[in-house]
Amino acid sequence: xxxxxxxxxxxxxxxxxxxxxxxxxxxxxxxxxxxxxxxxxxxxxxxxxxxxxxxxxxxxxxxxxxxxxxxxxxxxxxxxxxxxxxxxxxxxxxxxxxxxxxxxxxxxxxxxxxxxxxxxxxxxxxxxxxxxxxxxxxxxxxxxxxxxxxxxxxxxxxxxxxxxxxxxxxxxxxxxxxxxxxxxxxxxxxxxxxxxxxxxxxxxxxxxxxxxxxxxxxxxxxxxxxxxxxxxxxxxxxxxxxxxxxxxxxxxxxxxxxxxxxxxxxxxxxxxxxxxxxxxxxxxxxxxxxxxxxxxxxx
Amino acid sequence: xxxxxxxxxxxxxxxxxxxxxxxxxxxxxxxxxxxxxxxxxxxxxxxxxxxxxxxxxxxxxxxxxxxxxxxxxxxxxxxxxxxxxxxxxxxxxxxxxxxxxxxxxxxxxxxxxxxxxxxxxxxxxxxxxxxxxxxxxxxxxxxxxxxxxxxxxxxxxxxxxxxxxxxxxxxxxxxxxxxxxxxxxxxxxxxxxxxxxxxxxxxxxxxxxxxxxxxxxxxxxxxxxxxxxxxxxxxxxxxxxxxxxxxxxxxxxxxxxxxxxxxxxxxxxxxxxxxxxxxxxxxxxxxxxxxxxxxxxxxxxxxxxxxxxxxxxxxxxxxxxxxxxxxx
Numbered sequence: 208x209x210x211x212x213x214x215x216x217x218x219x220x221x222x223x224x225x226x227x228x229x230x231x232x233x234x235x236x237x238x239x240x241x242x243x244x245x246x247x248x249x250x251x252x253x254x255x256x257x258x259x260x261x262x263x264x265x266x267x268x269x270x271x272x273x274x275x276x277x278x279x280x281x282x283x284x285x286x287x288x289x290x291x292x293x294x295x296x297x298x299x300x301x302x303x304x305x306x307x308x309x310x311x312x313x314x315x316x317x318x319x320x321x322x323x324x325x326x327x328x329x330x331x332x333x334x335x336x337x338x339x340x341x342x343x344x345x346x347x348x349x350x351x352x353x354x355x356x357x358x359x360x361x362x363x364x365x366x367x368x369x370x371x372x373x374x375x376x377x378x379x380x381x382x383x384x385x386x387x388x389x390x391x392x393x394x395x396x397x398x399x400x401x402x403x404x405x406x407x408x409x410x411x412x413x414x415x416x417x418x419x420x421x422x423x424x425x426x427x428x429x430x431x432x433x434x435x436x437x438x439x440x441x442x443x444x445x446x447x448x449x450x451x452x453x454x455x456x457x458x459x460x461x462x463x464x465x466x467x468x469x470x471x472x473x474x475x476x477x478x479x480x481x482x483x484x485x486x487x488x489x490x491x492x493x494x495x496x497x498x499x500x501x502x503x504x505x506x
Numbered sequence: 507x508x509x510x511x512x513x514x515x516x517x518x519x520x521x522x523x524x525x526x527x528x529x530x531x532x533x534x535x536x537x538x539x540x541x542x543x544x545x546x547x548x549x550x551x552x553x554x555x556x557x558x559x560x561x562x563x564x565x566x567x568x569x570x571x572x573x574x575x576x577x578x579x580x581x582x583x584x585x586x587x588x589x590x591x592x593x594x595x596x597x598x599x600x601x602x603x604x605x606x607x608x609x610x611x612x613x614x615x616x617x618x619x620x621x622x623x624x625x626x627x628x629x630x631x632x633x634x635x636x637x638x639x640x641x642x643x644x645x646x647x648x649x650x651x652x653x654x655x656x657x658x659x660x661x662x663x664x665x666x667x668x669x670x671x672x673x674x675x676x677x678x679x680x681x682x683x684x685x686x687x688x689x690x691x692x693x694x695x696x697x698x699x700x701x702x703x704x705x706x707x708x709x710x711x712x713x714x715x716x717x718x719x720x721x722x723x724x725x726x727x728x729x730x731x732x733x734x735x736x737x738x739x740x741x742x743x744x745x746x747x748x749x750x751x752x753x754x755x756x757x758x759x760x761x762x763x764x765x766x767x768x769x770x771x772x773x774x775x776x777x778x779x780x781x782x783x784x785x786x787x788x789x790x791x792x793x794x795x796x797x798x799x800x801x802x803x804x805x806x807x808x809x810x811x812x813x814x815x816x817x818x819x820x821x822x823x824x825x826x827x828x829x830x831x832x833x834x
Contacts, residue, residue, distance in 0.1 A: 459651030
């Protein structure tokens with residue numbers, strides 16, 4: 208954790224995320240009512256409405272803040288749920304092995320290979336619209352990614368000495384999974400959680416953009432849905448869709464930064480590579496095909 | 507060969523699972539598709555006409571097992587029922603018209619972006635720490651963070667509406683008759699530029715990072731050092747020794763990423779009103795055309811499974827190790 212605080216990428220990622228969390232929590236308290244008609248439809252950004260208004264005269268800034276609240280909550284909840292299911296299936300399949308593993312792997316691979324969007328659409332189209340539906344759909348279609356990496360990690364940990372020692376000392380299988388395996392995959396679980404959250408936010412926005420969510424609810428996805436339905440592009444109202452898209456991208460970028468920082472901490476080879484390149488740069492040497500020999504002043 | 511048969515068996519199971527999902531989902535869900543579909547006719551049609559309509563769309567009160575067997579038979583024969591919004595056209599025919607455009611647009615864009623991304627990845631790994639390696643990955647991570655369809659909206663807004671450089675919707679001008687004429691082909695080409703550019707911009711980074719990372723590993727191998735020591739030209743070492751071997755794992759991830767890329771290109775079609783599968787899908791969702799939604803789900807899923815099997819065959823053909831491993 209302290210190492211994470213010294214990593215520049217992790218700091219950028221955490222900072223942006225914390226900013227969004229604060230905006231999502233407290234922003235809607237200060238902003239206007241996101242669904243009330245406050246001004247002329249499609250008026251450009253002004254002092255009164257810094258991000259302009261939508262095709263129905265709603266304040267875009269207020270909508271973006273309110274959207275952040277719902278979209279981030281859905282994103283992180285779905286991410287957490289996906290990793291939880293992934294951990295359950297992944298460790299069970301990996302630890303028990305045999306036919307359980309065969310069946311588990313088969314199910315995981317089937318879910319991995321099915322294209323996400325059509326599957327999401329077919330489930331969402333039959334369920335009553337709403338945030339819970341969207342969350343359920345995203346969990347069902349996305350858990351397999353976490354399950355796959357967690358299963359692979361379980362397989363490689365299962366035959367390590369400390370697990371064998373726990374088995375020999377007669378510990379229960381459930382306890383071994385919960386107390387020996389899971390804590391040793393902390394960085395993997397963290398990066399699986401971040402990956403799942405990135406996926407969930409992107410897919411949530413896409414589904415609601417298609418009109419499969421509750422369109423009367425203010426989220427980032429429905430903001431874009433209304434922007435495209437009120438022909439924002441045709442009338443040149445760029446302010447109705449640019450802020451929301453930029454927010455989605457910023458959150459995604461921050462999460463990706465955090466993920467690569469965690470990767471680097473968990474993977475000494477990447478860290479060594481970074482140090483090596485920095486050392487070369489300090490000496491003004493371009494990395495090439497041969498190993499450069501650097502002279503260091505010996506004190 | 508044994509490897510390919512095992513893969514084939516897996517794809518068959520996956521195909522069966524998706525066909526079954528398309529059958530089970532509508533029947534498990536609390537909503538009543540029949541009621542929603544026929545709500546607009548309610549009170550306007552007499553009971554006999556309603557019964558005839560129900561028969562046309564294949565609603566029946568038969569036991570589930572019997573319905574399932576009947577459904578499997580229809581799917582195997584390629585009979586996907588009748589579309590509601592394009593009534594009385596059959597779902598299969600409606601999908602076939604969209605399939606051509608999706609294959610053209612997504613195929614072209616994915617091939618372009620894969621080739622471009624791979625070349626960029628080779629270059630970035632070769633000049634490790636160079637400007638491309640420093641600027642490329644973060645830039646593409648940022649670009650990749652934008653929603654696919656949002657980039658499409660932005661490009662459409664900038665180049666379509668504001669600058670007027672590009673047509674803004676459909677696959678060709680409405681005034682042009684589809685024929686093998688220069689005018690029609692030109693119209694198709696100009697309409698494809700922006701949607702294809704969207705897909706390329708959004709996906710090129712993924713291929714680049716993939717290729718860069720495998721290329722880095724390969725560059726550390728002894729045979730690459732040996733090739734350098736033999737005094738071969740750097741270009742030859744880069745392409746013939748390193749890139750050629752780094753391509754193999756990236757072909758596998760190509761298959762894995764196909765479903766994701768296809769989902770994105772469906773959304774792109776929707777933004778550009780491009781008459782492919784994605785556009786049909788949104789039309790079907792808006793008009794509650796359940797047979798069409800189901801048919802699209804099946805064709806898209808089966809197409810992705812088929813494409814993955816082709817990738818597997820390609821892999822075995824390219825990598826002699828995959829052949830010997832399966833023989834032993």
